[in-house]
Amino acid sequence: MDTSEILETRELRYFVAVAEELHFGRAARRLGIAQPPLSRAIQQLERRLGVPLLNRNRRGVSLTGAGEVLLAEGRAALCATTAAARRTRRAGGAGHSGVACERLVLAVKAAASQELLRKLLDAYAAQPEAAEIELLPCGIGEQEIMLRDGRADVALMQTPFDSLAGFDSEELLTEGRIAVLPASHPLATRTTLSLTEVTDLPDLPLARWPRNGTYPPGPGPEIRDQTQLAQLIALGRTAAVCPESSRTWLWAEHAAVALTDAPPVTTHIAWPPHSRSRPLARLIRTAIQL
Template sequence: MDSLETRELRYFLAVAEELHFGRAAERLGMAQPPLSRAIQQLERRLGVSLLDRNRRGVALTGAGEVLLDEGRAALDATTAAARRTRRAGGAGSPDGPRNRLVLAVKAAASHELLRKLLDAYAAEPDAAEVEVLPCGLCEQALLLRDGRADVALMYTPFNSLAGFDSEELMTEGQIAVLPAGHPLAARSTLSLADISDLPGLPPARWPGDGTYPPGPGPEIHDQTQLAQLIALGRTVAVLPESSRAWLWSGHAAVPVTDAPPVVTHIAWPTHSRSLALAGLVRTAARL
């Protein structure tokens, strides 16, 4: 039998992530014996061993590793489907049913581009309500996959577009953002080599895929933290040209001539069939 129930997947994922039946049962709010029986029944139905059980504890088999990855993706997909369905039906709206789109944007997104996009789309006939969801660094992909967002503004080379459809909206150069009093702030241009090893001013680090690259610079969690550390003379960052819009008086911005261009994309899940989303993408492409 090839089908799986979401209940079975939740049970298995709890055990696979905890690697302990007692902790998994507590997490699920159930007794341990029925959880153990459910996993055994799942293994019999699939005809494979998912877990190695011994005196030292529980470990995943090769088949268990596959089901862990696939099961997470499957449950994420069902959660995303429920969230998007509720939005499409206007669930929770005080004004009754109305189609709604959630657009995920990082806090430092180009305000001018976003304003033009929202204004142009709002003027379209039958435009859906668009909720702008500010997000942290590199969170857009997660929000799209779990259904908290329908569409996102993403930026290459910083964000991966793998698994999504997308349209290019804008290409821009990059700037070095330094403390205003730094000697390099007086330069008309800089190269990446100029700022790669500045004494006492290590480059900021932020997660491109959920993990931080090695290096002496601070790990950046949000735009405000980055802005403050630059103004305090603790770090330097290379950012898209449009970041000038949020710079503080304690910052200086200098173009970096050899930094790769940054391309802004509007991205959405490949399986989406939303007419409202298609209309937003068409508007964005025209811009």
């Protein structure tokens, strides 16, 4: 493996910054360096790879096909690198033998799977050799990042919201969906609804959640967390389709109506492949037995 064939972390960081900003000056500022060294570094990277990564049109920069590939792969590689640093540091202090971390970081989406989470934590803590579990509250879709870059060891994720791609996982719980409506809305008195009845309501556009960092198009408001959603529903501005367990956080101004035909939500416990720490294995076993 020739050393000149290998990308340095610094080069990847620089390229990802430029590719995300599509602007050398801003990228350099973000990286805390001056613009000229950045230009040179990118040129050198292109020479080394023998492939143009950026189209320099005056008035801005755009990615070539190879550039898009390197952006995706480079992000992943950077994540893996920082994950290595973080997990190593966390594994510090521990003993000399092969045991990894004695503290597990569990990434959870705020206010999701509350019951399940409580049961899991209780069941695990009751075990004799339980490790300490640190909870890492995440925004929507953030668990994937946390798991990937080493800030978390294990996560609770929900399909079809979160992507399990690239992780090992076990299914924990499948639940139906409810429509959460303002209590004052005409449909709030129904005992059941079908999905088509709550989509495309002109007076009550469904809230939109980010998928992979961007929002799908639509008339409804863009939501970042559950509190925002709860408030907007209470104000009669929007409605949402949620897992049944969301009943735990409903307000008096909310109404929940079971949906008959919405695709179910499944909560999984997920972890990076090839993790082999004993505390993690025990937590997973505990979760499956719930």
